[in-house]
Amino acid sequence: MAEANFVDYVKIFCRSGKGGRGSAHFRREKYIPKGGPDGGDGGDGGSIILRGNRNYWTLLHLRYQRHIFAGHGENGSKAQRSGKKGESRVIEVPCGTVAYDALTGEYLCDITDHGQEVVLLKGGRGGQGNQHFKTATNQAPRYAQPGEPYEERWVILELKLLADVGLVGFPNAGKSTLLSVVSAAKPKIANYPFTTLEPNLGIVSYRDGQSFVMADIPGIIEGASEGKGLGFRFLRHIERNSLLLFMVPADADDIRQSYEILLNELRQYNPELLDKRQVLAISKSDMLDEVLMNEISADLPDLPSIFISSITGYGISALKDLLWRELNSDPIIPVAASRETLVHRNLDVPALGFEDDDLLPEDESPPDAEDEWDDEEESFDLEE
C-alpha cells in the first residue's frame, strides 16, 4: 500500500433512479372494439448499493468518481408491456467502511463483511398501469400511477481499518519494522520520528494456514489529544482492532511510564479503547543483555509482555504465539461481535475540511430529469 494512495475519506453525491410511469393505455384493434385497459407498469428505478469487497484496502478508487447516478425506470406501455428497470449502481468499498450523511454527519450504515450489501438510496418504485385499476364499476380506468421519485444525497464514506492487532507506540519505536518482519508489507522504515504518515496493513501468517491482520499506524506522542504530532487523525483505525500491541523500545528511559503515557492518550481519544486486550512488546531488545532484561522485567506494568527484536528475530515467533493466544483467548467480546456492537458516533463534518462543493457541476447534471410524456401512450379509446 503506497503511502500517498491511502485514502480514508471520500465525499460523493449519489442519486437513485426514479420509477417509470404506469401506462393508461386502452387496447384498440380492428375487430376488438372495447379492448379494455392494457397499460403496463413502469419499471423500478435503480438503487445505489454499497458492497463490501475484501480486495479493496482504501477508498482511493472513489476519489475521482464523485457523482454516482443509478438509472431511471422506463415507463410502462401498451399491451401490458412493463417498462425496463433502471440499472442499480454498486459501489465497492473495503470492509470497514462507514457511511454518513455529508450535510448532517448522521450515521447511515456500516460495511464490515466481504459481499455484504446495503442499499444506500432506494430507487423509486415503478407506477402501476391502468390494467390494475379495472373494477366492476369502472371497466375503463383512465388512470395509471406515476413512478416514485428518486432519492439523492451527499454521502461521506469513512474507512476504519479492520485489523485484529493494532500497533500503538511513540514514533521510532520500531512498529513499521515489526510489521515488515512478520508480514509481506513493505512500509517505510527510518531512524527518525514520523516516518509513517499513513496506516499500513499486513497479513501475518500463523500456523496451519491461519492468519491475522496487523495495522501499523503513525506514532503517537504525549499531547496527541491536544493535536500534537499527527494527533488523533489515525487513531480511529485502531478502534476496531480487537487487540492493541503497545511497543516501547528497550532504550526508553522508563518503560512503565511510556506505556502509561500512551494509555492516557488513548483514553483521551476514546475511553472504550482501554477495554481492548493489550500486549506490551519491548522492542529493540538486541540492545539489552540478560542482566538488563531481568532488571526491566522486574518493573513492568501488569499486562502480557515480551521482549522482541525485529533485527535479530529474537522473540518474534513467541510474540506471534502470544498474539494468537490473546486473540483467541476466552473472548470477553468475540472479535466479530465487537465489530458489530461498535457504536458509531455521528461525524463532525466541518472538521474534515472538505471543500464546499455541494453544487453539481454543469456537465454532470442528472440524466433525464424531465418526465417526458409520450402521446401515444396516453391515447384513450373514445368509443368506450
Ligand SMILES: Nc1nc2c(ncn2[C@@H]2O[C@H](COP(=O)(O)OP(=O)(O)OP(=O)(O)O)[C@@H](O)[C@H]2O)c(=O)[nH]1
Ligand atoms: N536495534 C534495533 N533497531 C530497530 C529495531 N526495530 C527497528 N529498529 C530501528 O528503529 C528505527 C525506527 O524504526 P521504524 O520501524 O521506522 O519505527 P516506527 O515505530 O515505525 O516509527 P514511526 O513510523 O516514525 O512512528 C529504524 O532505524 C529501525 O531500523 C530492533 O529490533 N532493533
Ligand SMILES: [Mg+2]
Ligand atoms: Mg513507522
